[in-house]
Each structure stands twice: as structure tokens, then as C-alpha cells.
Amino acid sequence: MSASVPPGVVCEGSHTEKHSGGAVDGWLAFEKVKLYTNAFIVEEGRILLGYKKRGFGKDLYNGFGGKVEPQETPLEAAVREMQEEAGITAPLKKCGTLFFVCEDIDHAFHIDIFVADEYTGAIIETDEMRPGWFSTSQGAPSSELPPIPYSRMWADDVFWMPMLLAGKPFIGRADFVQDGTMQKWWFAEV
Numbered sequence: 001m002s003a004s005v006p007p008g009v010v011c012e013g014s015h016t017e018k019h020s021g022g023a024v025d026g027w028l029a030f031e032k033v034k035l036y037t038n039a040f041i042v043e044e045g046r047i048l049l050g051y052k053k054r055g056f057g058k059d060l061y062n063g064f065g066g067k068v069e070p071q072e073t074p075l076e077a078a079v080r081e082m083q084e085e086a087g088i089t090a091p092l093k094k095c096g097t098l099f100f101v102c103e104d105i106d107h108a109f110h111i112d113i114f115v116a117d118e119y120t121g122a123i124i125e126t127d128e129m130r131p132g133w134f135s136t137s138q139g140a141p142s143s144e145l146p147p148i149p150y151s152r153m154w155a156d157d158v159f160w161m162p163m164l165l166a167g168k169p170f171i172g173r174a175d176f177v178q179d180g181t182m183q184k185w186w187f188a189e190v
């Protein structure tokens with residue numbers, strides 16, 4: 001199915017809506033948009049997440065990423081951020097694009113999401129992130145690793161992470177109010 005997508009979301013082909021909801025009708029307005037990346041290693045039934053030790057999203061688990069610098073492509077930024085935050089180099093491939101608006105932040109986030117199934121180097125804890133492996137088999141305790149800690153991640157992640165793990169490209173948008181509550185969301189496979 002292909003229908004209109006929320007403001008800020010770019011979809012060139014068709015899409016199939018998977019999740020939408022929220023307590024309000026309209027989307028939050030935004031003026032400026034900044035480009036970000038977020039990247040994950042998924043291999044052998046496990047996913048590498050980082051516990052964010054400082055800055056935006058402090059005390060939450062997330063992928064590794066940050067702002068795209070002016071001279072960089074999003075892929076270059078994603079590779080650099082993975083090296084800076086986890087100490088590893090990975091052949092990242094884009095798997096999704098997300099758009100977030102937070103009531104108390106002066107710009108919207110356009111985030112290209114990347115994934116790789118291998119990496120080189122030794123994973124290290126950095127000033128910004130404490131990396132850790134989590135099991136990708138939710139509900140089936142086939143691993144000694146803990147399950148993905150959705151209750152300690154951004155509230156949007158539970159909607160699109162299953163598409164990332166299934167290898168299905170995705171798009172989506174979520175709006176957050178000042179206390180961090182997600183007030184409206186929409187996610188689709190493309």
C-alpha cells in the first residue's frame with residue numbers, strides 16, 4: 001500500500017504502514033533539520049548496543065552514531081562514529097531512515113540507520129558509550145545474553161528494531177514532548 005507519509009519523512013517508492021498511534025492529531029512543527037546517523041552490528045543472534053554515558057539520550061541504550069559533519073556523507077559519518085564510540089570499523093549498509101521532532105529542541109533529527117553483520121577491531125568502552133551484546137531472539141531464551149532492553153531505550157525503537165533485525169528497510173517518524181514521552185508515531189516498511 002502507498003499513501004501519504006508524515007511531514008519530514010521522505011519515501012520515493014511504495015511503503016506499507018506497520019505501526020502508528022499517539023494521543024494527538026497533528027505532528028509537531030519544525031523549521032531546521034539536522035542530519036544524524038545511528039549504526040548497529042547484528043551477527044550470530046546478537047546485536048551490539050551502547051549505553052550512552054553523556055549528552056542527548058544519556059542513560060539509554062542505542063546504536064552508535066551522531067551528527068553528520070558538513071564535509072561528510074552519512075555513510076562516512078556512520079563509519080567514523082562507530083570507530084569513535086566503540087573502537088571498531090564495520091562495512092555499514094543503510095537500512096532505514098527516521099525523523100524525530102522533540103518539543104524542546106530547535107531542530108528536527110533526520111537519522112540514517114545503518115547495520116553491518118561483521119566488524120574489525122576490538123570493541124572498547126569510550127567516554128560516550130559503554131558497548132554490550134544483547135540477544136536478538138526475543139522471548140526465546142536460547143542465549144545467555146540479555147534480551148534487547150527496550151524499556152531502557154528510546155520509545156520509538158521497539159517499533160522499527162524488529163524491521164532492522166528482519167532485514168526489511170523502513171522509514172518512520174516520532175514526536176516527543178519535553179519529558180521524553182513519545183506523543184505521536186508512524187513507521188512503515190519500504
Ligand SMILES: COc1nc(N)nc2c1ncn2[C@H]1C[C@H](O)[C@@H](COP(=O)(O)OP(=O)(O)OP(=O)(O)O)O1
Pocket residue numbers: 036037038039055056057062063064065066067100102109111154156157176
Ligand atoms: C528521539 O528519538 C531517538 N531515537 C533513537 N533511537 N535515536 C535517537 C533519537 N534521537 C536521536 N537519536 C540518536 C541519533 C544519534 O545517533 C544520537 C545523538 O547523537 P549525539 O547528540 O550523541 O551526536 P554527536 O555528534 O555524537 O554529539 P557530540 O559529539 O556533541 O556528543 O542519538
